[in-house]
Amino acid sequence: MEHKKKVLVLTGGGDCPGLNAVIRGITKRARKEKTWEVYGSIEAFNGVLNEPQQIIKLTSRKTAGIHVKGGTILKTTNKGNPLKFPILLKDGSVQELDRSEELVRKIKDLGFDAVINIGGDGSQKISKVLSQKGLNIVGVPKTIDNDLSATDMTFGFQTAVQIATDSFDKLVTTAESHHRVMIMEVMGRDAGWIAIHTAIAGGAEICLIPEIPYDINKVVKRIAARYKEGKGFANIVIAEGAKPKDGTIVAREGEKGSEHVRLGGVAFQLSKQLKDAGCPAEIRETVLGHTQRGGTPVAFDRVLASLFGVKAMELVINGEFGKMVALKNNSISYVSFEEATREYNFVNKDSFLVKAAKGLGITFGD
Numbered sequence: 074m075e076h077k078k079k080v081l082v083l084t085g086g087g088d089c090p091g092l093n094a095v096i097r098g099i100t101k102r103a104r105k106e107k108t109w110e111v112y113g114s115i116e117a118f119n120g121v122l123n124e125p126q127q128i129i130k131l132t133s134r135k136t137a138g139i140h141v142k143g144g145t146i147l148k149t150t151n152k153g154n155p156l157k158f159p160i161l162l163k164d165g166s167v168q169e170l171d172r173s174e175e176l177v178r179k180i181k182d183l184g185f186d187a188v189i190n191i192g193g194d195g196s197q198k199i200s201k202v203l204s205q206k207g208l209n210i211v212g213v214p215k216t217i218d219n220d221l222s223a224t225d226m227t228f229g230f231q232t233a234v235q236i237a238t239d240s241f242d243k244l245v246t247t248a249e250s251h252h253r254v255m256i257m258e259v260m261g262r263d264a265g266w267i268a269i270h271t272a273i274a275g276g277a278e279i280c281l282i283p284e285i286p287y288d289i290n291k292v293v294k295r296i297a298a299r300y301k302e303g304k305g306f307a308n309i310v311i312a313e314g315a316k317p318k319d320g321t322i323v324a325r326e327g328e329k330g331s332e333h334v335r336l337g338g339v340a341f342q343l344s345k346q347l348k349d350a351g352c353p354a355e356i357r358e359t360v361l362g363h364t365q366r367g368g369t370p371v372a373f374d375r376v377l378a379s380l381f382g383v384k385a386m387e388l389v390i391n392g393e394f395g396k397m398v399a400l401k402n403n404s405i406s407y408v409s410f411e412e413a414t415r416e417y418n419f420v421n422k423d424s425f426l427v428k429a430a431k432g433l434g435i436t437f438g439d
């Protein structure tokens with residue numbers, strides 16, 4: 074009987090609409106070869122590292138129709154970085170352990186010929202190290218935040234923008250009825266992509282993003298002008314990582330072993346700052362939070378994710394490891410892990426996107 078090759082697939086970091094479409098794309102493309110079997114590690118690399126191990130075979134029955142579903146059938150975690158694996162000690166403190174050598178050995182011992190790691194910036198940094206340690210690995214970029222510079226866009230971003238825009242539209246009508254200022258907080262830890270796209274799509278007056286620290290007095294002035302124009306209401310989009318000039322970002326400590334602090338709550342901080350700066354209008358705050366990461370991916374994200382899945386499997390079939398698939402100039406290609414993780418994708422305050430937003434009357438508080 075012909076020896077079958079085995080590829081292990083996993084999803085790491087925060088989830089994102091489109092992950093299942095990638096998984097399905099990989100399995101469908103692999104099936105055409107007849108020489109490859111696809112397996113999934115549950116909860117990123119934890120499925121391999123934990124005892125008992127949790128690895129499932131991705132049969133066509135398991136993956137049929139999943140491209141329509143949000144989340145990930147393989148589950149995910151941001152508490153399983155094999156380079157800094159969190160170990161909870163008896164005294165409640167957390168010790169970080171480098172388990173990368175153990176991970177590479179375990180994957181090889183299990184007979185896997187290749188790995189496809191679907192994840193964001195943090196996950197691809199892990200891919201890079203594992204590749205240097207001799208693992209045959211291919212990366213697929215994911216994040217709703219669209220903050221990876223090596224790909225023109227990540228899947229999940231369009232879905233998040235659509236969800237945020239739908240919510241924004243709803244807030245506009247109630248803002249108008251009550252002559253209120255509505256603050257809508259969206260995700261965007263370090264980059265304001267979701268915020269600025271939503272502000273343009275929805276027609277916001279004010280957009281506050283991490284890349285442009287805001288002057289609260291300028292925000293108040295813009296609101297005052299709106300009321301003076303006779304419009305009598307205003308809509309603000311703020312990214313969770315936005316901060317005032319000379320101010321700090323609103324953050325809470327993450328769960329034990331988690332890789333990052335928890336953001337969320339800037340809408341309330343902004344509301345208070347507006348009041349303190351003399352804004353007379355009634356203000357209401359809405360924090361969209363994880364609704365932006367949930368539910369059905371829009372068609373664009375399903376397509377992009379499916380193409381990424383097929384491409385990742387083709388890299389595996391051709392033995393082209395150490396690479397991350399990417400969207401470049403409207404075609405699906407790939408970059409080295411070095412390039413994939415070199416630069417962060419910030420909104421450039423001098424870009425046409427920001428200039429156009431300003432041209433549409435959106436104030437950034439700068």
Ligand code: F6P
Pocket residue numbers: 087088151216217218260261262313336366
């Ligand atoms: O990185 C994507 C992201 O959506 C950020 O914008 C947000 O701060 C973070 O995930 C929240 O992740 P979680 O609550 O899952 O830790």
